[in-house]
Amino acid sequence: MSAESVAVVVVTYNRADLLEKMLAGLAALDRAPDAVYVVDNASTDHTPDVLAASTLPGLATIRTTENLGGAGGFHLGLKTAYQRGHDVMWLMDDDVIPAPDCLARLLEADGSCLVAVREDRAGALVEKAAVRFDLRNPLAVAPKRASVESTYATRAAMPATVEVENVAFEGFLVRRDVIERIGLPDPSYFIFYDDVDFAIRARRAGYRIRAVRDAVLVRQLDFDQQHDLAGWKGYYMYRNLFAVHFRYGENPLVRLKPWLIVVAVILTSPLRGGRAEVRNVTRGLRDARRMRRVPTASVD
Structure with missing residues (x-):
């Protein structure tokens, strides 16, 4: 077992029942972490009771x-x-359960x-980390061009490690x-996209990111990638996607792509999310321009 000091960092908000199962999964790990920090984002359900009752060392x-959102948490x-x-810091959402040997x-x-x-x-593979995240091609509307799950049909088909270009904080x-x-x-x-941003900065600093085939993490919920772009989450999806392009687009055409997406959404709005989506995408563009500066390497 590694002699390194390992801390698990969990962010949770109003999902007490999922969190309880997740903490039980941490308690069952073969290699116990040295500390578990749970950021409770001002939950209004019984999350404080679950945390108070936990005997997790x-x-x-x-x-x-x-x-604070997932990013702030x-x-x-x-x-x-x-x-x-x-x-070592191991980042975890409240809706996943690690296999007992996952950390090891x-x-x-x-x-x-x-x-x-x-x-x-x-037991089906649902790993969506990108094996190709394209910020060079201006015609690639969605920068994720291929994921682990779209490249490998099953976990068994994967090599021992797979290099990926973005991650989820799960x-x-x-x-x-x-x-x-x-x-x-x-x-x-x-x-949204705080994990993508972190992965891009790590890769540009020279780090390789590897998905480890035999480290198994089970999602308790089905993926819901198709959020309502006219709802409140749609604003963050547009804004943060645009911010990533403004910060890390590899050429002027890619950095221009957010403007083209806005035009396309406005033109198709009668068939899509209507005025609400137009508000989200235009606000998102405005606010993403204020996020163009890459964060400094600060731990404050």
């Missing part, structure tokens, strides 16, 4: 006074783990950026040297 709760939790001197399999692999491979409750393991080099996740994303 090393559990510490960080309760915020307002909902991971920023705060990772900052806490880093400042308390841990060598990750610690056996080489690299400072590693990610567990997700499956659904039936089972992502990052070592201390990465934080020292690139800083913390950007809390201004609130939700």
